[in-house]
Amino acid sequence: MTARSFERFLHLSVDLTAFRETELLGTGLAHHYLAKVRAACGDEIFADLLAAHRLARADATRDAGTCDRTLLDRALRHRILSDDTLGPVARNVIKLWYAGMWYGLPPEWTDRNGARAAAETSTVTAASYQEGLLWPAIGANPPGAKAPGYGSWAQPPRIEERYLKRAGK
Amino acid sequence: MTAPTIANRDDLISYLHTAMALEHATIPPYLTAYYSIHPNTNSDAAHIIRVVAVEEMLHLTLAANVLNAIGGTPDLTRPGFVPSYPAYLPDGEDDFTVDLRPFSPEAVETFCKIERPGTAHGASSRLVPAADSAKTLLVSSPTVEGMRFYSIGEFYAEIIEGLEKVAAADPGLFCGNPARQVGPEAFYSGGGVLKPVTDLDSARWALQFIADQGEGLDSGLYDDDGELAHYYRFRQLQLGRYYQVGDQPDAPSGPPLSITWDDVYQVKVSARLADYPPGELADTARQFNVDYGVFLALLTEAFNGEPTLLQDAVWYMFRLRDKINQLMRNPLPGSDWLHAAPTFEIPAPAGSDQHASLATGEVAQAVPR
Incomplete structure (x- = not known):
């Protein structure tokens, strides 16, 4: 794995999860996840996924170099999520970051692209449950880990300002 | 003598x-x-x-x-x-x-x-x-x-x-x-x-x-x-x-x-904010220092007649823990593969009113019921 493909995997993950790069690296699991995705879908499809993401980014980039979020959303759906091969892998990358689990790819996918042992449902590391993005997304701690302090459960969940609807208004 | x-x-x-x-x-x-x-x-x-x-x-x-x-x-x-x-x-x-x-x-x-x-x-x-x-x-x-x-x-x-x-x-x-x-x-x-x-x-x-x-x-x-x-x-x-x-x-x-x-994690020894190139990671490190300052203000209140606030302070400590872990897992760009770490450079309180800084210093707000 090259530093460049790691960087591209991170950029793809930022766009798929809506978490920042610092937060993704902050799980300590980005390298594990890259290795998992690659082993599950194979080098070729993995490279296609990163390439499709770069194209989607290019579609959404305006002349001034800024990214149009609406165009990006559309381009990601068009180039990745609606693609029969890349779509299921991309959905799995989202689930991987959020739940810390690799879910088996659907049978239609393996029929077409071949089955691999690494593609079956599995946990990545013992830490991946604790580091699932699902927990910060809902403002809760993973039950049984990252203890939030006695009595804190009586408080409403804490969601980062930028994720609240009122933030954009 | x-x-x-x-x-x-x-x-x-x-x-x-x-x-x-x-x-x-x-x-x-x-x-x-x-x-x-x-x-x-x-x-x-x-x-x-x-x-x-x-x-x-x-x-x-x-x-x-x-x-x-x-x-x-x-x-x-x-x-x-x-x-x-x-x-x-x-x-x-x-x-x-x-x-x-x-x-x-x-x-x-x-x-x-x-x-x-x-x-x-x-x-x-x-x-x-x-x-x-x-x-x-x-x-x-x-x-x-x-x-x-x-x-x-x-x-x-x-x-x-x-x-x-x-x-x-x-x-x-x-x-x-x-x-x-x-x-x-x-x-x-x-x-x-x-x-x-x-x-x-x-x-x-x-x-x-x-x-x-x-x-x-x-x-x-x-x-x-x-x-x-x-x-x-x-x-x-x-x-x-x-x-x-x-x-x-x-x-x-x-x-x-x-x-x-x-x-x-080989974090940079006594890292300073100046060691961080401008960007998302630097913002995260700066925000940690703001949060730590707010936490110290909360402890000050607890030690000035409101000891029950220490329970909230413990919650605060656990959130600081998560922020420290997040920083340390990030490589610090330009530091020869060393990792980032909190710098504990506490900014001066914005105003003299502690309650005001408590409200503005926190990024994650409790969701209103």
Whole structure:
């Protein structure tokens, strides 16, 4: 794995999860996840996924170099999520970051692209449950880990300002 | 022979402010080493550092109790309360500096120096001249310029003697409002106990307890409760074995400790915000410092008549923990593969109104019901 493909995997993950790069690296699991995705879908499809993401980014980039979020959303759906091969892998990358689990790819996918042992449902590391993005997304701690302090459960969940609807208004 | 440096209540108050800064100053170095350890590795070392760090928080609170008992006003938000690392300890020990280091032999060496037993025999040699007055000693003796202490224990011995003297001359010394005292319900997950301070006996107990838990009773291995002193806990990491009762200081004979120095995020030593290239990671590091400042303001409120706020402060600590972990797992660009770490450069409060800064400093807001 090259530093460049790691960087591209991170950029793809930022766009798929809506978490920042610092937060993704902050799980300590980005390298594990890259290795998992690659082993599950194979080098070729993995490279296609990163390439499709770069194209989607290019579609959404305006002349001034800024990214149009609406165009990006559309381009990601068009180039990745609606693609029969890349779509299921991309959905799995989202689930991987959020739940810390690799879910088996659907049978239609393996029929077409071949089955691999690494593609079956599995946990990545013992830490991946604790580091699932699902927990910060809902403002809760993973039950049984990252203890939030006695009595804190009586408080409403804490969601980062930028994720609240009122933030954009 | 050095003359006593504490003559009245004001001197005591200065010393106790220094004591609080001193206890706090040890915590960022311990936390940096503790959180640098990869999850699920080095459990012996992680446990030792964690317990010591939690007990330093107990010491900070006990010092606040003594300060409150004599009518002082604890303030963890004043400029300089958090030292700029690498720092000298606020009691003036100037033969070593304290860095924010990842878990490493160098870090453990520093921890042993922080917790080292005193050598002075009697009050006459407790205070020694500070070696280099040109360097910024944060505070040495807060009342006598150019003098410093050899160990934390000796610093506390000076305060205890001063307390006894001032209390004898001033029956009204312990005039603080008892409602400002923090009681045992606020401390868990560490050795020792939190007791309110209302008179000379309880003040003496609190200060002696701090000294004993750090360096051992009469420089022995164990304190009054049979708990191994911090200095010897850290020595175990250097000597590779646990102590058991009856051991000599240099020859622990308990089970071996397992340490893997490589299972550590190699964070930049005493990182500064200036080491961060502008961007998302720098913003995260800056936000941590803002959050830490807000946390210190919350502790200040808790120590000024609202002890129940300490429960909220514990929640705050756990959130700071998550932020530290996040930073340390990020490589610091431009630092030869070293990782990021919190810098503990606390910004000056935006306004004098603490409640205002509490509201604006936090990024994550509780969701309204």
